Amino acid sequence: MSSTTTQSGLGRARRGLAPGGSGTAPGKRKSKLSAQATRTFFWLLLPSVVLLVLIHGYPLIYAAVQATHDGNLLQTGNFVGGQNFATVLTSPAFWKAAQFTLWFTIVGVFGSWLVGLGLALLLRTKIPAGGTFKVLLLLPWVVPIVVSSTAWNWLVATPDSLIPSLFRNLGMGTPLFLADPNLASITVMVFKVWVSFPFMMMMISAALASVDTTVYEAASMDGASRWQQFTQITLPLIARSTYISWILMTIFCVNDFPTIYLLTGGGPVNATTSLVVLAYRTVFQDFATGPGVAIAFLMTMTLVVISVILYRQIRKSSVE
Amino acid sequence: MSAVLHAHPESGPTLGTDAGKRRKTLSEAGQRGRWWRFAAILIITGIVLVPIMVTVLLAFTPGPNSTATGLTFENLSNVFSKTLAATWLKNSLVTTLSTVVVSVAVAAPAGYVLSRGRSKAVSGYSLLLFVMQSLPIITSVVPLFILFAGMGLVDNLLGLTIIYVGSTMTVATWMMAAYFDSIPISLEEASWIDGCSVFGSFTRVVLRNSLPGVLSTAIFAFLLAWNDYLVAIVFLRSNEIFTLPMGVQSFFQQNATDWTSVMALAVVMMLPPVIVFAALNKYFSVGGIGGSLAGR
Numbered sequence: 001m002s003s004t005t006t007q008s009g010l011g012r013a014r015r016g017l018a019p020g021g022s023g024t025a026p027g028k029r030k031s032k033l034s035a036q037a038t039r040t041f042f043w044l045l046l047p048s049v050v051l052l053v054l055i056h057g058y059p060l061i062y063a064a065v066q067a068t069h070d071g072n073l074l075q076t077g078n079f080v081g082g083q084n085f086a087t088v089l090t091s092p093a094f095w096k097a098a099q100f101t102l103w104f105t106i107v108g109v110f111g112s113w114l115v116g117l118g119l120a121l122l123l124r125t126k127i128p129a130g131g132t133f134k135v136l137l138l139l140p141w142v143v144p145i146v147v148s149s150t151a152w153n154w155l156v157a158t159p160d161s162l163i164p165s166l167f168r169n170l171g172m173g174t175p176l177f178l179a180d181p182n183l184a185s186i187t188v189m190v191f192k193v194w195v196s197f198p199f200m201m202m203m204i205s206a207a208l209a210s211v212d213t214t215v216y217e218a219a220s221m222d223g224a225s226r227w228q229q230f231t232q233i234t235l236p237l238i239a240r241s242t243y244i245s246w247i248l249m250t251i252f253c254v255n256d257f258p259t260i261y262l263l264t265g266g267g268p269v270n271a272t273t274s275l276v277v278l279a280y281r282t283v284f285q286d287f288a289t290g291p292g293v294a295i296a297f298l299m300t301m302t303l304v305v306i307s308v309i310l311y312r313q314i315r316k317s318s319v320e
Numbered sequence: 321m322s323a324v325l326h327a328h329p330e331s332g333p334t335l336g337t338d339a340g341k342r343r344k345t346l347s348e349a350g351q352r353g354r355w356w357r358f359a360a361i362l363i364i365t366g367i368v369l370v371p372i373m374v375t376v377l378l379a380f381t382p383g384p385n386s387t388a389t390g391l392t393f394e395n396l397s398n399v400f401s402k403t404l405a406a407t408w409l410k411n412s413l414v415t416t417l418s419t420v421v422v423s424v425a426v427a428a429p430a431g432y433v434l435s436r437g438r439s440k441a442v443s444g445y446s447l448l449l450f451v452m453q454s455l456p457i458i459t460s461v462v463p464l465f466i467l468f469a470g471m472g473l474v475d476n477l478l479g480l481t482i483i484y485v486g487s488t489m490t491v492a493t494w495m496m497a498a499y500f501d502s503i504p505i506s507l508e509e510a511s512w513i514d515g516c517s518v519f520g521s522f523t524r525v526v527l528r529n530s531l532p533g534v535l536s537t538a539i540f541a542f543l544l545a546w547n548d549y550l551v552a553i554v555f556l557r558s559n560e561i562f563t564l565p566m567g568v569q570s571f572f573q574q575n576a577t578d579w580t581s582v583m584a585l586a587v588v589m590m591l592p593p594v595i596v597f598a599a600l601n602k603y604f605s606v607g608g609i610g611g612s613l614a615g616r
Contacts, residue, residue, distance in 0.1 A: 036518055037436075040522075044433050044522070047430070048429070048493060052452065054482075055460065055485075059460035059461075059463035059467075060460065062467075063459050063460065063462065073466065074466075119361075119364070122360060122361055125357060127358050127361060138601070139368075139372055140368060140371075142593050142597045143372060144565060144589055144590055145549060145565075146569055146589065147375060147568065147589055148372070150586050151372065151374050151583075152371055154375075155370070155371060155374065162374070257550045261549075262569070279458050280550075296456055296458045299456050299458075304451055307453075308447075310450075311447055311451070
């Protein structure tokens, strides 16, 4: 840009800032800038749009095609309409997986929230080495899931593993954590809570950090008990963050593959098969592409609804 | 605060013993509370970290066929000399670092538009990104598998990287946009007045002041790419193309009894994210993804 334009630009802007200055010049300047901005915005957004179309848009459309066709990974096959969806929706395996996904999600969301909330409250007060504990408690979330599932396997998989041995030595029998269907479901859920609570802890800690502590002093002067302070002050103040973290965690739990697959592979006897694991196995182990993609599609539609609700909520609360 | 102190400079001494006593008991109660909490958090942290401590301990414990005693680096050196661990580590590093760089390069400009643009199209795109990040990756994996197979991108680190960039860019864009929101537009206006173009003010003013935002986005992309298992298990076929998660997993299944070697490789795999987090934790402490989504 030449120095003349710069100077005139500067002059116009100055005039524009001055109260009662001539209206046309700053307006022109603004529209010139906004035309330039529109052009720049287009180029800045382009790589993102291309990737979104390639990695999200195209696959989603193609998935819709696959879900309505028979065939396999190599050939799309013939159009069969809603037949794949019918097959899926009438199979007991789908409903069993849906049920497990529901429980897994409920326990995952509220379990990790309760643990995260408790720890966030504990860590809010001044504790010796509090910062160190905060970082250490993030480790379950930071350590790769392949690593932690390996460790959990070592701890619980066989009757001679550390934790079953502990139970035996305490005279409580030898629980088969991954071989018994009920125990395996519980183990996977506990593992999920172990992996996820740091995320909740971070979310709640961030929300708590913005709370003005003088509110509590005023409340305790007014004779509010600890429990009243918690339910009347703390919970409402972290409500928005809590709500957002619940829905995010719901999305994380419904979509979760490795936590379940690496620990149990979906077994024993499909007891821990979630919808994602079922979709994966239907496509890549049973080679039934249509039904597998149909399962993924049903999940997708559910999650679109959930995330649109969340998006609205975020927009609403950021306007307030 | 200081005004109060100045108004009653003598308040401490004149109130005398009674107030002093009360303050003492209060702080004593605080002290006791602190130690009670310290003990609680110590025990909880201890229990929570058992799986990680077990991993580290086993990694340095002599294996079943070893003559070594005490803690040893033997498992680590064995894993690197006798398996493809070095190749897996290299594959993981290459894929993850490319993902981080390209994700930030795509997400930062897009995030800037999301933050500064005030049109229907921009907010529509914002919603689209948000919905896409919540969809199960398994839905796109099957069509992408077919598309990439035709392009020779299956069993290929470039193919893996493209998918990682695609799946990180949605949240990464939101994270960048949330950070840019915190940079006052008046800073840019000053640079426009000085004759800077919109692109110029983005790179020279906004981006230059966004290191914490860029770092937290980079950490997010790093964790996602480094930890991914689902995309890797679908797209990687041959041993020498494996990334570390696939390596650990293949190794674990083949040598289920040789726990010490598995754990040695597991420690190698968990070290980079732990180091990144320990070093850059403060940039992520706002709650990471959640924080940036909540912040908008």
